[in-house]
Amino acid sequence: MLDKKIRRWRHVFKLDPNRMLSDLALEMICKSDTDAIIIGGTDGITYENTQQLLDRVRKYPVFCVQEISKIDAVVPGFDGYLIPAVLNSGDTNWFLGAHHQALKAYGDFIPWNHVLLEGYLTCNPEAKVSRVTKANTDLTVDDCVAYVRLADRLYRLPIFYIEYSGTFGDVEIVKAARSEVSSARLFYGGGLTTEEQVKTMAPHVDTIVVGNLIYFNAQRAVQTVAWVKKNQQRKKVKRSQVKKRQK
Ligand code: 1GP
Numbered sequence: 001m002l003d004k005k006i007r008r009w010r011h012v013f014k015l016d017p018n019r020m021l022s023d024l025a026l027e028m029i030c031k032s033d034t035d036a037i038i039i040g041g042t043d044g045i046t047y048e049n050t051q052q053l054l055d056r057v058r059k060y061p062v063f064c065v066q067e068i069s070k071i072d073a074v075v076p077g078f079d080g081y082l083i084p085a086v087l088n089s090g091d092t093n094w095f096l097g098a099h100h101q102a103l104k105a106y107g108d109f110i111p112w113n114h115v116l117l118e119g120y121l122t123c124n125p126e127a128k129v130s131r132v133t134k135a136n137t138d139l140t141v142d143d144c145v146a147y148v149r150l151a152d153r154l155y156r157l158p159i160f161y162i163e164y165s166g167t168f169g170d171v172e173i174v175k176a177a178r179s180e181v182s183s184a185r186l187f188y189g190g191g192l193t194t195e196e197q198v199k200t201m202a203p204h205v206d207t208i209v210v211g212n213l214i215y216f217n218a219q220r221a222v223q224t225v226a227w228v229k230k231n232q233q234r235k236k237v238k239r240s241q242v243k244k245r246q247k
Helices: 002-006 023-030 047-057 097-109 128-132 141-154 171-180 195-204 218-246
Strands: 011-015 036-039 064-067 080-086 115-122 159-163 185-189 207-210
Touching: 002 080, 002 115, 011 023, 011 218, 023 047, 023 218, 036 047, 047 064, 115 128, 115 141, 141 159, 141 171, 159 171, 171 185, 171 195, 185 195, 195 207, 195 218, 207 218
Parallel strands: 011 036, 011 207, 036 064, 064 080, 080 115, 115 159, 159 185, 185 207
Antiparallel strands: none
């Protein structure tokens, strides 16, 4: 069941089927000890380029899911499927219209145990996803808190995804989301290129998503896995020290 799998994700890579990646870089990413690979993107996504990338990733034993942005690009054979619902989109198509159409056409064939809806908050006005979805990215901390309550408390979505695609985000927004999330997994993606940035965001979220860095410095992208997991180790050690002191 995908909902159980995502509970163990601390770090994931996002690969874009519409971008070139050498075999060597792909191998490094797939063998990096990341928890999963997400295949998806905003522009130029087709059945063919998604299938080709899945076939290349399948040479490695890494868990691989598709993030669906176009219904005619859905490829069978992934370990799971993530469906974004853009909470701050100015066009309801990106929140429910496309989803309704997809279920109307293919609703009898959905492997429900392997599908999850992601409540997306897209925060970088320059990102393609914000432009395409006509997102209102002018968000205060209070807006963010209200979106978390909407997604996590009212709709009970399994994932709340803070998306700053292409730029490093506002940690206050992320902290506000952390303080309000009750059962959703909190994902953060956007502009992570240095250990300092990873150390700033990772403690406040459940899952770190790294995308763009793969395409200009795959070696450094691989390092982000250790940066995230080292942080997690430190937290575990701290927790066990506190427990010992309490005994
Ligand atoms: C993009 O959230 C991911 O969808 C990761 O963002 O590409 O900026 O790393 P970057």
